[in-house]
Amino acid sequence: MKDKFKEYASRMTAPREAILEFMSRSSTHLSAKEIYTSLHKKHPGIGMSTVYRTLDLLARMGLVTKLALGDGQNRYEFKAKDKSDHHHHLICTRCGTIINYSEFLEEELTLVRKTEKKLAKKYNFIIEDHNIEFLGICEKCKGSEKI
Amino acid sequence: MKDKFKEYASRMTAPREAILEFMSRSSTHLSAKEIYTSLHKKHPGIGMSTVYRTLDLLARMGLVTKLALGDGQNRYEFKAKDKSDHHHHLICTRCGTIINYSEFLEEELTLVRKTEKKLAKKYNFIIEDHNIEFLGICEKCKGSEKI
DNA sequence: TCCTTATTGACATTGATTCTCATTATCACT
């Protein structure tokens, strides 16, 4: 891992190690502040700036995904190298709940690849990633509908 | 249209009409400030707050889509009722360029519907919309790669 | 161990979005 860091022109430091370790252990979609706060218990020294800078670095390294959901703060999620970790999102527009789903149909993956190829050619684009999200009302919010 | 507004608990006002009219005429993905500035020429009276409030209203009405791309400002796009207007995005992670594409394969639409149905059932979700975006490097940015 | 310099953290600053509130304008009802 130290090597991977160097590749991105960086020294391996304690804060970076702590943040990466923390991210790799959490499975949710966390805001920078949530990460900062959680980390603060064991690592009181780590500042907010470093959290942002490191998350940005990890995103560039491809170890973390940055999610923009339009609620005023970005969220970050660890991305295992393991392909089986790849997933898409189901987002509740009422309460913000995010569900990961990865029970893809084979068709789904095949089609994504086919579409990528088509778009890359037509628009002369290098396609590196994709986001697919379905928006709606979650189970809980459905329940507390009538007020 | 006036009726549609009322349905959403609203009076029809000059600023709202101006903003809706402007949005329906533009075909890009505009930030609130861009909308404010463009509008300011013909309607110097309209304030920033009203732009935000009206965009939010239009989004709730389903006339406008709010895009969160994680670059620190949301963008808004008019959504014609016309189904043929539906499209997905191709986004350059270097320069932010957004390309609409809508040459869907039939498969694509079929699959989205099938996936929606599957997810709705499994997670007990009411699915109302979806976003699909491909990220990468656009033609222009590919050109100015080596610096 | 020493030295260069990448990295850090405290703090300031920016900038998008939201809030506040006195003023204005819409529209239902005469």
Next chain:
DNA sequence: AGTGATAATGAGAATCAATGTCAATAAGGA
């Protein structure tokens, strides 16, 4: 057309995520 209740507005303040500044620190090659 006139009136009144009140929804909506706009100027400015406030909030708050994210970025910038910079002196102090620490990583790691020599």
